[in-house]
Amino acid sequence: MTSRAVRMTHSSEIPEEISGLRMTRQRQEIYRILIENRDHPTANEVFMLAKDALPNLSLATVYNCLEALVQHGIIRQVNFERESSRYCANLREHGHFHDAATGEIHDVDFKPGTDFSKFLNLPPGAVVEDIEITLRGKISTN
Amino acid sequence: MTSRAVRMTHSSEIPEEISGLRMTRQRQEIYRILIENRDHPTANEVFMLAKDALPNLSLATVYNCLEALVQHGIIRQVNFERESSRYCANLREHGHFHDAATGEIHDVDFKPGTDFSKFLNLPPGAVVEDIEITLRGKISTN
DNA sequence: ATCGGAATTGGAATAATTCTTGATATTGTT
DNA sequence: AACAATATCAAGAATTATTCCAATTCCGAT
Numbered sequence: 001m002t003s004r005a006v007r008m009t010h011s012s013e014i015p016e017e018i019s020g021l022r023m024t025r026q027r028q029e030i031y032r033i034l035i036e037n038r039d040h041p042t043a044n045e046v047f048m049l050a051k052d053a054l055p056n057l058s059l060a061t062v063y064n065c066l067e068a069l070v071q072h073g074i075i076r077q078v079n080f081e082r083e084s085s086r087y088c089a090n091l092r093e094h095g096h097f098h099d100a101a102t103g104e105i106h107d108v109d110f111k112p113g114t115d116f117s118k119f120l121n122l123p124p125g126a127v128v129e130d131i132e133i134t135l136r137g138k139i140s141t142n
Numbered sequence: 143m144t145s146r147a148v149r150m151t152h153s154s155e156i157p158e159e160i161s162g163l164r165m166t167r168q169r170q171e172i173y174r175i176l177i178e179n180r181d182h183p184t185a186n187e188v189f190m191l192a193k194d195a196l197p198n199l200s201l202a203t204v205y206n207c208l209e210a211l212v213q214h215g216i217i218r219q220v221n222f223e224r225e226s227s228r229y230c231a232n233l234r235e236h237g238h239f240h241d242a243a244t245g246e247i248h249d250v251d252f253k254p255g256t257d258f259s260k261f262l263n264l265p266p267g268a269v270v271e272d273i274e275i276t277l278r279g280k281i282s283t284n
Numbered sequence: 285a286t287c288g289g290a291a292t293t294g295g296a297a298t299a300a301t302t303c304t305t306g307a308t309a310t311t312g313t314t
Numbered sequence: 315a316a317c318a319a320t321a322t323c324a325a326g327a328a329t330t331a332t333t334c335c336a337a338t339t340c341c342g343a344t
Contacts, residue, residue, distance in 0.1 A: 022310085024322065043301085058324045063301065068322095079223055082332080084300065097268055109263045116275070119256040123248045126239055129279040133258070137271040166291065166340085185332085200293045205332065207291095224301080226331060 021072040029053050030065045031089070034075055040086035040096075040105045080105070080134060095133030108135065163214040171195050172207045173231070176217055182228035182238075182247045222247070222276060237275030250277065 016023050023031070033049045034041070041049065047062045066087055069075040078086045080098055086105065095108040110116075110133075117128050158165055165173070175191045176183070183191065189204045208229055211217040220228045222240055228247065237250040252258075252275075259270050 022321080024309090026323075056324075058326095060302085060325070061323055064323075067302095079221070081221055082227060085224060095262060097265060097270075099268075100271070106265045106268075108265070111261045111263060114261040116258070116261070117277070119253045119258070120237060120275070120277070121251045121253060122277070123239060123250070123281060125281045125283060126241075126248075126277075127279045127282055128239075128277045129242070130277065132274075132276040132278075133262070134274040134276075135259070135262070135264070135268075135270045135272065136274075137269045139265060139267045140269055141267060164290080164341090168292075198293080200295095202294070202333080203292050210291095224331095 018074050019072050021068055021074065024065075026050075026054060026057060026061055027065045027068065029057075030062060031069060031074065034069075034087055034089040038088075038090065038107075040078055040088050042084040042086055044084070046087065078105070095135065097135045097137065099139050100136055101138045108133070160216050161214050163210055163216065166207075168192075168196060168199060168203050169207045169210065171199075172204060173211060173216065176211075176229055176231040180230075180232065180249075182220055182230050184226040184228055186226065188229065220247070237277065239277045239279065241281050242278055243280045250275070 018031075021027070029050050030046055033046055037049065043062050043066055044059065046066065047057065047059050050057050050062065066075070066077070070077045070087075073091070074089075076088045076091065078088050078096060080086070080096070088107075090107055092107075093110055095110070097106045097108045098104075099106065116131055116133070122128070160173075163169070171192050172188055175188055179191065185204050185208055186201065188208065189199065189201050192199050192204065208217070208219070212219045212229075215233070216231075218230045218233065220230050220238060222228070222238070230249075232249055234249075235252055237252070239248045239250045240246075241248065258273055258275070264270070
């Protein structure tokens with residue numbers, strides 16, 4: 001009873017393979033870190049978090065793994081301004097709110113059934129494949 | 143009869159000063175290029191376009207000028223993925239549509255009166271200062 | 285005309301990411 | 315199980331956009 005996309009291993013919660021991508025120890029660990037760590041870490045932050053499980057991991061490998069996971073639609077890459085890329089295991093369609101005061105990034109879900117392109121004057125013939133919504137502001141605590 | 147924000151020079155269409163920023167020859171030229179050139183050029187593209195009017199302009203100056211213009215709200219900086227920053231003299235609130243096939247970037251106006259934050263589940267207390275909408279797709283010609 | 289602060293220049297420095305290469309590991313095939 | 319083919323990994327070099335820095339140069343106010 002192996003599902004089409006995912007094959008489970010006996011020893012771990014993370015499958016051996018996800019949507020055609022072989023889940024090596026490095027990829028598993030990096031994916032696990034992103035699942036447990038929802039604050040949109042950078043490649044370097046992932047690298048540091050992974051180091052104690054995989055002491056001789058290299059940063060290049062972190063980049064390779066993140067790239068592979070992104071390419072296979074397993075995680076998302078998030079860019080804000082010209083800062084380092086951040087990575088995110090939340091695959092729901094969502095935007096990001098950047099708290100200018102703390103630097104924190106919060107996921108922002110779209111209210112169900114919202115079609116943003118309805119509110120935009122798109123160029124004629126435009127077919128939208130992807131929409132990215134990023135908000136900047138602060139969180140007032142009063 | 144000098145207006146508060148803008149003082150005109152006799153020889154050019156571009157004011158000597160805009161919202162408190164002294165418009166030097168370099169800043170004028172760079173601003174002029176962005177007004178005439180609505181395809182969101184990069185700093186380097188601006189540099190090349192400005193070279194014949196200002197032969198000994200340096201790229202660092204282009205970056206300085208663009209930064210000054212952005213800081214004073216005279217132009218906008220636009221980032222897409224991890225590509226070079228692009229610059230844009232269109233100050234209307236708008237998003238960007240990236241044609242994946244041609245690489246072109248089209249401005250996308252918001253339909254009047256649209257409040258996008260109404261369709262987002264923002265974190266409690268969030269005060270939105272800025273919203274950025276970027277679409278990716280292609281333009282079908284049939 | 286002079287003085288001081290701002291702007292410009294050119295080159296060096298930085299930082300994130302990508303590339304390269306050789307070593308290892310994994311898979312499919314016999 | 316052995317082998318070849320392929321994929322992955324590690325380490326460091328290379329790249330690219332951007333920023334920094336120090337030395338002029340420019341401009342406006344006195």
